Amino acid sequence: MQRFTTTLRVRHYEMDALGHVNNAVYLHYLEQAAIEHSEQLGMTMQRYEELGGVFILRKMEIDYRLPAVAGETLEITTWVKEMRGPRSIRCYEIRRQVDNRLVVSAEAMWAWVDRKAMRPRAIPQALLDVFMPPPPLPEAPKPLLCSRCSTPLEALGLQPLRQNGRPNLFGGQQSVVVSPELVETYQCPSCGLQEIFRDSEQSDD
Numbered sequence: 001m002q003r004f005t006t007t008l009r010v011r012h013y014e015m016d017a018l019g020h021v022n023n024a025v026y027l028h029y030l031e032q033a034a035i036e037h038s039e040q041l042g043m044t045m046q047r048y049e050e051l052g053g054v055f056i057l058r059k060m061e062i063d064y065r066l067p068a069v070a071g072e073t074l075e076i077t078t079w080v081k082e083m084r085g086p087r088s089i090r091c092y093e094i095r096r097q098v099d100n101r102l103v104v105s106a107e108a109m110w111a112w113v114d115r116k117a118m119r120p121r122a123i124p125q126a127l128l129d130v131f132m133p134p135p136p137l138p139e140a141p142k143p144l145l146c147s148r149c150s151t152p153l154e155a156l157g158l159q160p161l162r163q164n165g166r167p168n169l170f171g172g173q174q175s176v177v178v179s180p181e182l183v184e185t186y187q188c189p190s191c192g193l194q195e196i197f198r199d200s201e202q203s204d205d
């Protein structure tokens, strides 16, 4: 979910009778931010034409929280929250630059419409790739290494807690269960050392 922010300075002719930015003017601000965001990602009007469709506004919900006045600089942030089928949900926040306070928050529903048929169509993959890039893959966990010989350990899964005891009659070493508690157990394939890790120890980095 990539956020885009643009700034603008409120003009005097955008005021209402109370000297505040007219409610209707915010629609233009929001639209402008969405267009700039789109262009920054390479999705210009020309590109939309090539893709054969256009986004049409179906619903806009605006929460007016604080008034803004002429001369103020506003920061408009927008991001696409969801794209599913023909629908795109875009969110917006307008903040006063001077104190970062929230002036307006808004959520819009856009529909991707085929230009010729003027019918809603599934949003093309090219747009999904740009607006809804897959989240980065989580880093592969580091292999656990044997504390004695640094060979990567093999997981044995959950095992009762054991402790090596006296050598048995056949020369092998007996291990005795010292606790019924099940713990993640690992064994070194090289030297045979068994190690256990509890959650609290594993998450330490």
Ligand SMILES: [Zn+2]
Pocket (backbone or CB within 6 Å): 146, 147, 148, 149, 150, 151, 188, 189, 190, 191, 192, 193
């Ligand atoms: Zn080892």
